[in-house]
Amino acid sequence: MTSLDGAARSLGRVGRGMTLAARTVLPVDTNPVPADWTHVTKVDPENAKKLPLLYPVYLRHTSAVSVGGSADVTARNTEETFDLLAPASVPVFHEPSGPRHVTPRTRERADLLAIPEVLNGDSESLVGQLGEGTEYIREELVPELLGEKLPWLPARLADALADVTTSWLLAEAVFEAYVIQNPDSAAAREANVTESDLLSASETKQRAMAAERHLESELVYLEYSGTYGGDEAAETLAAVSESLSWSRLWYGGGLDSRERATAMLDAGADAIVVGDAFHRVADEEADLCERAAEDLEPGASASAVREWVGENVAIADSHAAAYLATIPSVSDPEGLARRYLTATVWTWLRLWELGRDGADERASAPNPSDTGDLRRALGPDAADDVESEDAALVGRCLRALLAEGTESDGDADPSASPSTSEEIPVDHLSVSVSRQ
Structure with a gap:
């Protein structure tokens, strides 16, 4: 061993020691996943999973948005989902279920890349996917990126830089150690988790400790995937929480009320995930707008719509209130749900009216994509706290929705950009302009 090799190894040991000290001893937080994230909304790119019409207004209350799913997810619908979420007022990160869901476009849009590692699945779910992903990054994704950015590089230098870039991208990624506890879920099927693979609280604790100290996973995720873990999950969260010093601990599954969300946070979860x-x-929304169209005129005022919602919607039992109730910072989920559902129905009725009018009428009519109109529709209690980027993103989507609806009727709006509806995949939204 040369003196240079020895010096390099000494530096490596010093670096590892400093990293270990920063994670366990020093009063600093080096985990790239923010500690103040307490509520994460998971948006599934699957085409059957729609987004609310005014989705940026709902998402402004969450800490962050995760893009990913376990079934019927492709690179294309993942890119489309990122297109819809940019630029949102909250961080958006990518949680791919397959290596090829990561593309140059998703890398550009995502604030973080979270790579799943299933701790109680088969070896393929822990090592095989990572190996396939590493090969894809090194042999396809990185060469494509370098070819676009540095096309003049000689082949030998490009190959060496590809090695460095691959290692850098993986070092920059967040690793998410999963324990899947619902064997009937799509996530369990993907990772080959069966009844015999379910873990006790003590077994989960042991694997979480290995994930933090050996795998250096920034996240440990207890996933019940569509079912609520209840007391069993609370016991596991308490055990795991006591054993972790650096990794974040998240819980997901069956969260649809304030009580359930609070129970998992109180048990030890740093954040809860709601999808x-x-x-x-x-x-x-799709059902509500269809019902409203039977009872209200397209040009109904916001106050008329508000009255209709009050008479026809059981807000306390609504899905809007249930989702908002999972967010600890939302003090009045039912009141907010009432305002958001009113604004949604009013907006859709106006879009429908504009969609059936001719171009001359549309040019002179009030447009629901105007951010001032949106704020007024939300009502005085919510109008002032809507972020400008959220209102602008809503307006962009509504213009695209209107453009697509009028183009499909052979009466395109001349004021709309001809590529607008192509750039914004409005088929992911809950409603369309054209009534069925």
């Missing part, structure tokens, strides 16, 4: 409850808001 199905958010997508159910979109399903609710």
Whole structure:
């Protein structure tokens, strides 16, 4: 061993020692996943999982948005989902279920890349996927990126830089150690988790400790995937929470009320992950708008719509209120749900009216994509706290929705950009302009 090799190894040991000290002893937080994230909304790119019409207004209350799913997810619908979420007022990160869901476009849009590692699945779910992903990054993704950015590089230098870039991208990624506890879920099927693979609280604790200290996983995720873990999950969270000093501990599964969300946070979760409850808001909107169209005129005022919602919607039992109730910072989920559902129905009725009018009428009519109109529709209690980027993102989506609806009727709006509806995948939204 040369003196240079020895010096390099000494430096490596010093670096590892400093990293260990920063994670366990020093009063600093080196985990790239923010500690103040307490509520994460998971948006599934699957085409069947729709987004609420005013989704940026709902998402402004969450800490962060995760993009990913276990079934019917492709690179294309993942990119489309990122297109819809940019630029949102909250961080958006990517949690791919397959290596090829990561593309140059998703890398550009995502604030973080979270790579799943299933601790109680088969070896393929822990090592095989990572190996396939590393090969894809090194042999396809990175060469494509370098070819675009540095096309003049000689082949030998490009190959060496590809090695460095691959290691850098993996070092920059967040590793998410999963314990899947619902064997009937799509996530369990993907990772080959069966009844015999379910873990006790003590077994989960042991694997979480290995994930933090050996795998250096920034996240440990207890996943019940569509079912609520209850007392069993609370016991596991308490055990795992006591054993971790650097990794974040998240819980996901069956969260659709303030009581359930609070129970998991109180048990030791740093953050809770809510997915199905958010997508159910979109399903609710589609039915609600169809019902409103039977009772209200397209040009109904916001006050008329507000009265109709009050008479026809059981807000306390609504999916909108259920989703908002999972967010600890939302003090009045029912009141907020009432305002958001009113604004959604009013907005859709106006879009429908504009969609059926001719181009001349549309040019002179009030447009629901105007951010001032949106704020007024939300009502005085919520109008002032809507972020400007959220209102602008809503307006962009509504213009695209209107453009697509009018183009499909052969009466395109001349004021709309011809590529707008192509750039924004409005088929992911809960409603369309054209009534069925």
